[in-house]
Amino acid sequence: MSLLIVLAALAFLMVVAYRGYSVILFAPVAAMGAVLFTDPSLVAPMFTGLFMEKMVGFLKLYFPVFLLGAVFGKLIEISGFSRSIVAATIRLVGAGRAMLSIVLVCALLTYGGVSLFVVVFAVYPFAAELFRQNDIPKRLIPGTIALGAFTFTMDALPGTPQIQNIIPTGFFGTTSWAAPWLGTIGGVFILVVGMAYLEWRRRAAHRAGEGYGDPATLLNEPAPFPGGRLASPLLAILPLLLVGISNLVFTRLVLQGYGPSHEFIPSAIGNAVPVVQEVPKVAAIWAVQGALLVGIGSILVLAWKPVAASFAEGSRNAVGGALLASMNTASEYGFGAVIAALPGFLVVANALGAIPNPLVNQAVTVTALAGITGSASGGLSIALAAMGETFIANAQAYAIPMDVLHRVASMASGGMDTLPHNGAVITLLAVTGLTHRQAYKDIFAITVIKTLAVFFIIAVFYATGWV
Structure with missing residues (x-):
C-alpha cells in the first residue's frame, strides 16, 4: 500500500504538470496527499518541517541565480546581441543547421560552468531568433536546448563542472575527470543520436507545412531588435564568454580567499551569534552570481543605448520569469524531499537493489530515484547516500574501477x-x-536517448574494458 501511495502521488503530479496546471500549487497537494494516506498525523509537521523547509532552503540558495540569470538573458535579448549571434552562427555552421547551432552554444556554456538554468535564460532569445529565421517550429526549441544543456555536458563529458559530475567524487574518491573514454563515448552517442532525432522531427514538420508559428498566438516571444545595425559577433558573444570564464575564475578565488569556512558577527551591539558558512557548499553559487553580474555589467557597458530604452519593462518581465521559474523548481524540491521520507520510497529503493549486475543495478537505481524526485542531483544524492557502500562493495567484487562507477552514476542521474x-x-x-x-514529447525523447546512453557505455566497458 505504501508503494502505491508514492506512485499515485508521482503520477498525479506528472498528470497535472502535463495538463498545464501550476506545480507551485499542486506539488504540495501531491506531497501532502501522500502523507495523508500514509499517516494523517504527520501532514502538518511534514508540511512545515520538511516541505517548506526544503522549499525555502532551495530559494535561499538559488533564487539570486534565477534572478540574475533572467536579467542577463533579457539584456542579451533587448541589446540586440542575440540577433548578432544568430547571424554569425548561421554563417559559421550553415543556415540548414539551426538546431546544431543552438545545441553547440548550450554545450559550450554548460561545459564552461554556467548553470543549466542560466543557459535556458541566456540561450532562448537567440534560439527563438534562429528558429524564426529558418521557419522551424518553436515547439522544437525546448528539446533542442535540453539536448545541448541537460545531457552530455551536464554529466557525461569528463571534467564538466556541473554538480551532477561533482557529487560522486565525495562517495567514490574520484575526480571530475573520471572514466574519460567512457564519458566521451557516451557524450558522442547522445549528441549524434539526439541530433538525428531532432533533424527527423524538423524534416517531418517541414513536409507537413508547419512553420515557426504565428507570433500573435505564441507566448514569451523576444521583441524584435529595433535597430538596423547589428553589433559585431565577437562583441555580442563577449558577455556569454565572460560569464563562463568568470565562473571558473571566481570558483577558485572564492575557495582561496575564504578558506573552508567563514564567519562574521551580524551585529555590533549585544551578543549576536556568529554566522558561520561552509564555503565549499556555496562557493559554486557565489561564483555563478558573480559571473552573472560581470555578464550583466558588460552588456550595460557595450550596449547602453538599446538597453536603457527598454530596461524598465524588460527587467519587470525578467523578475516575473525568475519568480515563476524558481518557485516551480523549489516546489518540486520540496515534493521530492517529502516523498523520499515516506515508507513507500524505501520499498522502491530496496526493490531496485535486487538487480544483480552492479553497474546496471546502480544505473537503474539512480535514474529511478532521480525520476521519482524529479531532480538529477537530488536522486543521485539520495541513491549514493543510501546505497553508496553497497555499490562500492559490489563493484569491488567484480573488479570494476571506481571511475566507472562514478561515470555511470553521474550519467544515470541525468536520465529519467x-x-x-x-x-x-x-x-x-x-x-x-x-x-x-x-x-x-521531444524533451522526453531526449530523456530516453540520454538514459540509453548509460547502458551503452556499460556495454562498451564490458566489451572493451575501456575506462
Whole structure:
C-alpha cells in the first residue's frame, strides 16, 4: 500500500504538470496527499518541517541565480546581441543547421560552468531568433536546448563542472575527470543520436507545412531588435564568454580567499551569534552570481543605448520569469524531499537493489530515484547516500574501477530525471512560453536517448574494458 501511495502521488503530479496546471500549487497537494494516506498525523509537521523547509532552503540558495540569470538573458535579448549571434552562427555552421547551432552554444556554456538554468535564460532569445529565421517550429526549441544543456555536458563529458559530475567524487574518491573514454563515448552517442532525432522531427514538420508559428498566438516571444545595425559577433558573444570564464575564475578565488569556512558577527551591539558558512557548499553559487553580474555589467557597458530604452519593462518581465521559474523548481524540491521520507520510497529503493549486475543495478537505481524526485542531483544524492557502500562493495567484487562507477552514476542521474514534473523542464517550458502538451514529447525523447546512453557505455566497458 505504501508503494502505491508514492506512485499515485508521482503520477498525479506528472498528470497535472502535463495538463498545464501550476506545480507551485499542486506539488504540495501531491506531497501532502501522500502523507495523508500514509499517516494523517504527520501532514502538518511534514508540511512545515520538511516541505517548506526544503522549499525555502532551495530559494535561499538559488533564487539570486534565477534572478540574475533572467536579467542577463533579457539584456542579451533587448541589446540586440542575440540577433548578432544568430547571424554569425548561421554563417559559421550553415543556415540548414539551426538546431546544431543552438545545441553547440548550450554545450559550450554548460561545459564552461554556467548553470543549466542560466543557459535556458541566456540561450532562448537567440534560439527563438534562429528558429524564426529558418521557419522551424518553436515547439522544437525546448528539446533542442535540453539536448545541448541537460545531457552530455551536464554529466557525461569528463571534467564538466556541473554538480551532477561533482557529487560522486565525495562517495567514490574520484575526480571530475573520471572514466574519460567512457564519458566521451557516451557524450558522442547522445549528441549524434539526439541530433538525428531532432533533424527527423524538423524534416517531418517541414513536409507537413508547419512553420515557426504565428507570433500573435505564441507566448514569451523576444521583441524584435529595433535597430538596423547589428553589433559585431565577437562583441555580442563577449558577455556569454565572460560569464563562463568568470565562473571558473571566481570558483577558485572564492575557495582561496575564504578558506573552508567563514564567519562574521551580524551585529555590533549585544551578543549576536556568529554566522558561520561552509564555503565549499556555496562557493559554486557565489561564483555563478558573480559571473552573472560581470555578464550583466558588460552588456550595460557595450550596449547602453538599446538597453536603457527598454530596461524598465524588460527587467519587470525578467523578475516575473525568475519568480515563476524558481518557485516551480523549489516546489518540486520540496515534493521530492517529502516523498523520499515516506515508507513507500524505501520499498522502491530496496526493490531496485535486487538487480544483480552492479553497474546496471546502480544505473537503474539512480535514474529511478532521480525520476521519482524529479531532480538529477537530488536522486543521485539520495541513491549514493543510501546505497553508496553497497555499490562500492559490489563493484569491488567484480573488479570494476571506481571511475566507472562514478561515470555511470553521474550519467544515470541525468536520465529519467527530466520527467514532466522536473524543475528544469518546467523552467524551460515557462521561459519559452510553451506547455507540456506542445513541447514535452521531444524533451522526453531526449530523456530516453540520454538514459540509453548509460547502458551503452556499460556495454562498451564490458566489451572493451575501456575506462
